[in-house]
Amino acid sequence: MQVLSKVIRLDLQYSSQQSHLYQRQTCYLAPFAHEEASHFAKRILAYLSLFELQPQLAKQDPFGKQPDLFLRDHNQHFQLWCQVDLPNEKQLLRASHQSDQVLLVPDCDDYRRAQLLIKGLLNVRLFCLSAEQLTEFCGMLKGHMQLAVWRDDNSLIVTDGQHQLEIQVAPLATDQLSSRSEGGLTFTNKH
Numbered sequence: 001m002q003v004l005s006k007v008i009r010l011d012l013q014y015s016s017q018q019s020h021l022y023q024r025q026t027c028y029l030a031p032f033a034h035e036e037a038s039h040f041a042k043r044i045l046a047y048l049s050l051f052e053l054q055p056q057l058a059k060q061d062p063f064g065k066q067p068d069l070f071l072r073d074h075n076q077h078f079q080l081w082c083q084v085d086l087p088n089e090k091q092l093l094r095a096s097h098q099s100d101q102v103l104l105v106p107d108c109d110d111y112r113r114a115q116l117l118i119k120g121l122l123n124v125r126l127f128c129l130s131a132e133q134l135t136e137f138c139g140m141l142k143g144h145m146q147l148a149v150w151r152d153d154n155s156l157i158v159t160d161g162q163h164q165l166e167i168q169v170a171p172l173a174t175d176q177l178s179s180r181s182e183g184g185l186t187f188t189n190k191h
Contacts, residue, residue: 003031003040005143010044014051016151021052029057041137042084042129043068046105048149049127049156049169055080067095069103086110089117096121103127107134127169136165 010027029047031040046069047057055069069082078099086106087095095102102124106114111128118124140147140160150157156167 001037001138003035003037003141006030008141009144011144011146012048012051013148014048014151015149016052018151018153019052037138037141038134039084041134041141042105045129045133045137045156045158045167046082046084046103046127048147048158049167050080050082050103051149052151053080055082067099070099086114086117092117092121092124096124099123101125105129107131125170129167133165133167136163139163140165 008029008031010029012023012025012027014021014023014025016022029044043057047055050069050071053071055071058066058068058070067078067081068084069080070078071080073079078095080101080103081095081099082103082105083091083095084105086104092102092104100123102121103126104114104118104124105127108128108130111126114126118126137158140158140163146160148159148161151169154168154170156169158165158167
């Protein structure tokens with residue numbers, strides 16, 4: 001199923017126990033042309049899991065040279081490269097060489113293949129979402145979304161007032177990316 005809206009308004013209330021961050025923000029998110037709802041849902045959930053880093057959502061790149069989410073320093077060096085689709089080996093090597101850390105968001109069906117693909121790449125980690133989690137979050141997708149997100153050390157709880165979704169995420173830490181970052185906190189590379 002494709003996302004029918006050209007732009008989605010997201011009224012976000014974000015709270016984090018660990019960093020004591022409490023923020024309200026309105027974001028405007030644009031799905032790619034012909035993007036499937038599950039792909040768009042993975043991009044939003046990855047964005048919410050990295051929210052404290054202030055990652056940028058990428059525009060569609062027909063050549064696949066830009067990540068879905070990223071964080072750059074003042075010199076335009078990629079500190080974080082997040083890809084929702086599982087890249088091929090050449091794309092993954094390029095991302096690993098160009099970025100301090102790479103985060104892949106494979107489907108659970110592709111998780112074993114992703115583990116084999118990243119073997120030996122120390123700056124790459126996986127963030128897996130189940131089919132049930134994606135289906136549940138796709139039920140929250142609307143033209144005007146109002147989400148409350150609570151971040152605990154190892155989990156992210158997302159609710160729209162009717163549905164609630166809990167996702168296991170890696171804890172955020174301040175010591176993994178260099179001090180050149182423009183964003184706030186960073187995440188660790190734990191498996």
